[in-house]
Amino acid sequence: GESVGLHLPTLSVQEGDNSIINCAYSNSASDYFIWYKQESGKGPQFIIDIRSNMDKRQGQRVTVLLNKTVKHLSLQIAATQPGDSAVYFCAENYGGGSNYKLTFGKGTLLTVNP
């Protein structure tokens, strides 16, 4: 029978190339964003975060860009390695203060070809 499930966006890159993973978030009031990486059989792992008062933040080999005008978030991975192959999720938090919930996107599957 036909398998029905999430049709994850996929991105396939060559080892050494730069990767850009995009995310459209839903709530214009969101003030905090996180990128998570989930490898097969494991829980999501924090990569990098950014607050809404910033438009760019850099980590080790990763950069997050935030465009609040169009509610868009991107994750750039430099010199992509096979170990970067995973599903990447963006997550947003809104309400600050006493709201500690994160709303996760559907994810993007990144495949790095050696």
Add this chain to the structure above:
Amino acid sequence: DARVTQTPRHKVTEMGQEVTMRCQPILGHNTVFWYRQTMMQGLELLAYFRNRAPLDDSGMPKDRFSAEMPDATLATLKIQPSEPRDSAVYFCASGLAMTGVGRNEQFFGPGTRLTVL
């Protein structure tokens, strides 16, 4: 190396049976979250606690699911009775939420893969 731990890692059970999943949050964290992940729905928040008090369980089917924190080192998620549609990976996450600070990093456990036959 502080980590969130979850037990069991895998559980296979028959429809109608009770299932209990356990989570030990990172010591010192004051928020605990339960998520369910399926291919159909992705990652869904079921419930979360702050300082052991339930803050939001709107994502959880109330008739069969219950979540508790008997103490600061243990969170439980129970399903009674279980149904095949409950088959999923259940993740626990913990974090240190500070009032007035818009930072909410959550640390995830390895998950419990539940199969209900």
